Amino acid sequence: MSPRLFGWAPVAVLGLLASSCGGRSPFWDAPASNATSYGMSGGVALVDDADHRVVILTAMGTEGQLQRTNFTIGHNVASVTTSAAGDRLFILTSGDPPGTPNGDPPALTTITLAADLTPSPTSYPMTVALPNLALDPLGDWAVAYAGSTPTEGFVQNPNELVFFDLTSKAAPVARNFQSFGGSPVRLTFTPKLALPGGAKRLLIIETGIDITMADLDDAITTMPPEITLRLSGANATQVSPAAVTVDSFDPTSPADARVALRANGDRDVFTFTFAASPAGSLNPFVPVPNLTDVGGVPSDIAFVHTDAGLRLAALVPQTSSAVLVDPDSNATTQVALPAGYSNLSLVTNVVSEMTTTAGTDVAMLWNANGSSSGVALWALGSTVGQPYFSVEVLGVSQAIQTVEDVPSQSTTAPSLKVLEATSSNRFFVLDLSQRTVAPLNTNGPATIVIASDGGRLWAFAQGGTDLAEVTIPSLNPILLKTSLPIANLYDVQAVQPLPSGTAPPPRALIAIHNTGAMAATVFNATNPAAAPPTLIPALLLEGR
Amino acid sequence: MKTHAFLAIAAVAAWASPSFAADPAPGTPAPVPAAKPTSTPPAPLPLPAAPAAAKAPSAGSPLEDSGVVVEPAPSPRAPAYGVWTPAATPARTGREDAPPRDASMAVSHEAPLQAMWRVEAGFRANFVTDPGYNPFSTKDYFGQFALAASRTVFVAGPFSFAPGLSWDYGRSSATARGDGSSLDVHRLLVPLEGRVQFGRWGYALVRVAPGVAVEDAEVDDPASPTPLTKSRWLFAGDLSAGYAFPIVAHTGASASSPGFWVQADGGYGFVATQRLELTQNGSSATASADLGDLALRGGFFRISVAVGF
Numbered sequence: 076m077s078p079r080l081f082g083w084a085p086v087a088v089l090g091l092l093a094s095s096c097g098g099r100s101p102f103w104d105a106p107a108s109n110a111t112s113y114g115m116s117g118g119v120a121l122v123d124d125a126d127h128r129v130v131i132l133t134a135m136g137t138e139g140q141l142q143r144t145n146f147t148i149g150h151n152v153a154s155v156t157t158s159a160a161g162d163r164l165f166i167l168t169s170g171d172p173p174g175t176p177n178g179d180p181p182a183l184t185t186i187t188l189a190a191d192l193t194p195s196p197t198s199y200p201m202t203v204a205l206p207n208l209a210l211d212p213l214g215d216w217a218v219a220y221a222g223s224t225p226t227e228g229f230v231q232n233p234n235e236l237v238f239f240d241l242t243s244k245a246a247p248v249a250r251n252f253q254s255f256g257g258s259p260v261r262l263t264f265t266p267k268l269a270l271p272g273g274a275k276r277l278l279i280i281e282t283g284i285d286i287t288m289a290d291l292d293d294a295i296t297t298m299p300p301e302i303t304l305r306l307s308g309a310n311a312t313q314v315s316p317a318a319v320t321v322d323s324f325d326p327t328s329p330a331d332a333r334v335a336l337r338a339n340g341d342r343d344v345f346t347f348t349f350a351a352s353p354a355g356s357l358n359p360f361v362p363v364p365n366l367t368d369v370g371g372v373p374s375d376i377a378f379v380h381t382d383a384g385l386r387l388a389a390l391v392p393q394t395s396s397a398v399l400v401d402p403d404s405n406a407t408t409q410v411a412l413p414a415g416y417s418n419l420s421l422v423t424n425v426v427s428e429m430t431t432t433a434g435t436d437v438a439m440l441w442n443a444n445g446s447s448s449g450v451a452l453w454a455l456g457s458t459v460g461q462p463y464f465s466v467e468v469l470g471v472s473q474a475i476q477t478v479e480d481v482p483s484q485s486t487t488a489p490s491l492k493v494l495e496a497t498s499s500n501r502f503f504v505l506d507l508s509q510r511t512v513a514p515l516n517t518n519g520p521a522t523i524v525i526a527s528d529g530g531r532l533w534a535f536a537q538g539g540t541d542l543a544e545v546t547i548p549s550l551n552p553i554l555l556k557t558s559l560p561i562a563n564l565y566d567v568q569a570v571q572p573l574p575s576g577t578a579p580p581p582r583a584l585i586a587i588h589n590t591g592a593m594a595a596t597v598f599n600a601t602n603p604a605a606a607p608p609t610l611i612p613a614l615l616l617e618g619r
Numbered sequence: 620m621k622t623h624a625f626l627a628i629a630a631v632a633a634w635a636s637p638s639f640a641a642d643p644a645p646g647t648p649a650p651v652p653a654a655k656p657t658s659t660p661p662a663p664l665p666l667p668a669a670p671a672a673a674k675a676p677s678a679g680s681p682l683e684d685s686g687v688v689v690e691p692a693p694s695p696r697a698p699a700y701g702v703w704t705p706a707a708t709p710a711r712t713g714r715e716d717a718p719p720r721d722a723s724m725a726v727s728h729e730a731p732l733q734a735m736w737r738v739e740a741g742f743r744a745n746f747v748t749d750p751g752y753n754p755f756s757t758k759d760y761f762g763q764f765a766l767a768a769s770r771t772v773f774v775a776g777p778f779s780f781a782p783g784l785s786w787d788y789g790r791s792s793a794t795a796r797g798d799g800s801s802l803d804v805h806r807l808l809v810p811l812e813g814r815v816q817f818g819r820w821g822y823a824l825v826r827v828a829p830g831v832a833v834e835d836a837e838v839d840d841p842a843s844p845t846p847l848t849k850s851r852w853l854f855a856g857d858l859s860a861g862y863a864f865p866i867v868a869h870t871g872a873s874a875s876s877p878g879f880w881v882q883a884d885g886g887y888g889f890v891a892t893q894r895l896e897l898t899q900n901g902s903s904a905t906a907s908a909d910l911g912d913l914a915l916r917g918g919f920f921r922i923s924v925a926v927g928f
Contacts, residue, residue, distance in 0.1 A: 098757060098758060098759075099750075099753035099756070099757060099758075099759075100750075100753060102796070103753050103754060103757075103793075103794075103795055103796060104757070104794070105796065105797075106796060106797030107796035107797055107798075108797060559842055588842060590841050590842040591797065591798050591840035591841040591842040591843070592795075592796040592797060592798050592840055592842075592908070593842075594840070594842035594843075610842065610843075610844075612840045612842035612843035612847070612908075613798065613838065613840040613842065613843065613847060613897075613907075613908040615796060616754075616795060616796050616798060616838060616840065616847075616908040616910070617908065617909050617910065617911070
């Protein structure tokens, strides 16, 4: 062997060293605690953007075990949301920047939980990255849009919307909507409306200066041209939409095909009825607007049934009143309220005994600007004669910020609501059927989680280790602790270990901890004190 | 690990460069006169002193076979560095009839690189591209300290065979998704080494080394009361080839005088695949992290210094 060969040894060694410089996938360097969690009906989704995956945690019975199922998602998560029923997760991804070699395209990925809680993915590739997603409450549609603060791409068209037909795996369709200077800010999916030309669903698009109505049923096929309604106030001032409400009591009645709108800082409410279009129009209907001054800036509006017929109820906190607007004649009726309530929701099916006239509604009023009249019930069956007798104030002495329904444990309408006070370590459980308001005090700010089976609610200190179960209907608090700070808490259905139907589905309480590579503490939700919880660390520490 | 790699490069460079200097280009006069330069291996730097070796009989060496008589330089040049001293060339005395004291003596003197006990220590760089290694290192590289001992048990001309025992140990640590992680690996191998000697230039080697390895993987997750660990014995093996070069050979003054070597070999290292399901205390199935399969295998090179006696 010639010693010359020795000279090649350093070269070979350096070559081998150079070959060892290959690094690992970048996700190993990204802390897993950056992942975000989302509750579903039968599990918890951990969206791990760094690893381009979502991990579905499914509780196995009541034994404190979690099953982890990984699904690959696109790059750069833009938004994540769940369906109203909690059985479907939507992950909108922006993909890699243009020019990235082998870059990932924008996409919408959905994870659907079957009845046995088996998750399955569906992916809808997109051609344009959009950061926001609006979901149809009926589960048929999803629409991606740029929104008011688009962040993706060098040049964007904020009036381009991408429609996803969630009932199929059809490719999404991008549509460009006409603009008069505005861009979509908020999207509303209507139920079926009895419109001229047939019952249809509409997509109502609010921009900063107008609203647009589009035929949702034909969104990915032969959508006719959209109709844009430019808005102006009483003095021809431009107004900005704040919220839309739809009269959807009877989808077969043309009388209930109405839309109303309130505007930011404007005293007027806009109501729209639908008339038949002139012959030759591409759209068989045309909205007919009406403008009504309600005497102040309304904070909430809703269509209600009163003893005088269908009305648009508008709450005007600055005058501590509500105004009932006849959508046909624009006639108004002012009803004085004990406080300037900001929000209302219909509770007719729960407190039907308050309805003095058949077919009329009862509304719950809340979020008052005063501290002595937190919640009131407003019976709309006596608005003509002595409307001031129609309001009943319940014993909540604090202003209420949010109202959440407690699902009914039976087939009856849910009568319990959880009221969270604006600023205090206290929340209330309101029983509408009994007119009772039970206060529950906490030692600090608490986050409330309501079990979807209506059997209990949970209060926990975000970032703390204290939590408590409050059983329903006894409202008996059971104090618990975790060993790690709680980031989020989810009461979910667990996988049934027994043959289906032999026992109620087990439920698990999953406390998510942003500690290490994410961790979870799993309780038996229906009997959390019966056995010690199970701590499962390193949820996202998995190799591939 | 970077430090190890740098040292490895430095060591190899320092070792290899003099070999160029000692190897004159064709047509360049050798520093030491040679009777037949065209058929004689390039003369190394002269030994500072080799009187005993000069008196020793020579039998079977390539020089002798070719009938070449090499005389020591009349005024030996001191080596540039004390460490780099090429193997002594047994000088011919013309006493062909002097019998060896015994066989091993003959080997020691005439082929002093063949039959010996040998202990080596060095550094082994493994190149692991398996994704299962990613939680434990930011690079596809795993360094180990290497220790081995062998004994020549068979000699036939320039060929010899030396079995032995080796132990390699290395540790790699990194962070995995924010958690501290480490991997300790011990290899216990039985190297079976075949050698071909090239006179005073040392010998080439081919090594097959079956054995076992134990991998200790650990992840320290702050949410876990105890580290998540797994330890397992696995089948392991190496296949490599390389070269051993004498830096200080037997002087010939004594049969038991040590020789020093620098050695480099490279090849493929294998450890059986295992599933890295780390658990708390190695027993709880609840707290676990499935890091996937780990196959700690791939090319490697090793640089060692050895002493033979």
